[in-house]
Amino acid sequence: MSEKWIEVKVITSSSAIEPVSGIFYGLDVKGVAIEDPNDIYSRQQNALSWDFADVNIFEYGDRAAVVKAYFSQEDDIEKIVKYIEGKLKELKEMGIDVGDSKVITTAVYEENWAASWKKYYKTTRLGKRVVIKPVWEIYESEEDDVVVELDPGMAFGTGTHETTMMCVEFLEKYVKKGDVVFDIGTGSGILAITASKLGAERVEAVDLDEIAVRAAQENVAYNNLTNVVIKHGNLTEVIEGKGDIVVANIIADVIKVLAGNIKNYLKDDGLFIASGIIIDRKEDVVEALLKEKFVIHEVREMGEWVAIASKLH
Template identity: 65%
Template sequence: MNREWIEVKVITKSEAIEPITGIFYSLDVKGVAIEDPNDITERPSGPFTWDYADYNIFEYGNEAAIVKAYFSNEDNLEEIIRFIDTKLAELRDMGIDIGMGKILSNKVLEQDWANAWKKYYKTTKIGNNIIIKPRWEEYTPKQNEIVVELDPGMAFGTGTHETTMMCIEFLEKYIKEEDRVFDIGTGSGILAIVAAKLGASEVIGVDLDEVAVDAAKINVQYNKTKNVKIIHGNLVDVVEGRADVVVANIIADVVIYLSSFIGNYINDNGLFISSGIIKDKKQEVEEALKQNGFKIKDVNEKGEWVAIVAQK
């Protein structure tokens, strides 16, 4: 059934994508899509398609990024927009450059927002040997390449965003065979699947978003990574025991919050890989990690983003 949904979008800048995505996920959102000019590997020719209708550079400028969220027709649109507007003001007060910060809404059909963007999502190599391949593309792997086949659906995590890239690079650098891994906010399941294909013995991905959980489970099944388990819920409620590596590609404020207790879920000398951190928050995140008993082991930056590896 081609169901109708309410689409709410925020016209912003790349550095504000993660916190704005966090705003949407604090609501009863049914899916989130991101259009980031820094991630586009192939631009459409000719007239703009539906997926790029908002990327008219004459209207928004060539640095505009868009975060779209999809809500049920029964949701209170006015209340949703008021909440988003308040939260955007808070981001401005925190010094985050949200660009236009313009909120728009309209109604869309499910088949449009679920599928139209796929032709612009291309095979990408990350790190030394990791290949992220859309399921609908053909690719012949070269020697030693590890291929992850992905259909993110409406879940965050195609591999093309700097935050995801840095997490993948750190997983490739630090994962050892037989490691147990927790992926917090697993999204499409991309990091969980990468960890498993790098040799981790057990990987648990958790997410509060049911849309993401469904997408991740499908991707896990498609990649035949039988040692990956995807769970709906909060880490502290649904996961038992400790991991050798915990990875969280979320936002800086959530990383700071996690730092206060995540050590309870990490083995001695284990690693906490975090990303989704804008540069302005780097020092604050590092200080929080140190205050909670972690040592900063590695740091990487791409664009406006930072990823940190902390050791317990």
């Protein structure tokens, strides 16, 4: 039988995605996934995932957003839900619009979860050359295509979200043959694999979520790569040396913390690519980077999201 997990999701507003994600991070759950109501693919995926709980997302309105994470059966789910509800109440008292702020728990079998959304996950071109291809699809590549074989499983990172799209575009633009690349919060491994296929000599990717680590390792194998290493842990615990590029597609608050440490892992003239930043938090992240002596090299916006490429002075 496939492995069973408990999915805990919060129905909220788009404007509250960041603080609600922070609640899950406070539980030391790093595999936080966001379903963005502005993303057509996410809407389709939502309609399926809600079937597990017999709930229709659209009854919450067009601006409803979902933030979710997965927990083991051994976790005290009742305690976790009470903690989340308490934190949502605190956010309301702070004047933050958290929307419906409904907390829903659902038992999810990996096998069932995967089967229900695969029909909507199709081969997608990102940037000019990178093609993200589900491992179960057939695709006839064009000249100069960089094809990434992917099965995200229950990990974040299909390539369809704006934050991932912008990171791939940055990697396509900046990765040079022979580069060393570090991927922080790798999720499905999509960015690590992309960096390798774009010419990086060595890629090290880390994630605190064991589900993501397993998915990323499987995806590296699907792509027959020997220069990509996936590690369980955080940046300071498992990465040594310095990279030409560090990419982190996480959330604004985590990136602000990383800004103080990331310089120790960047070579001279190295590039820090940060994404997962809701547009309302752009200035906060820029300010944190400038404080740590980074120079903003390029900023991209897509939908309600921002990606920033910066270099040290």
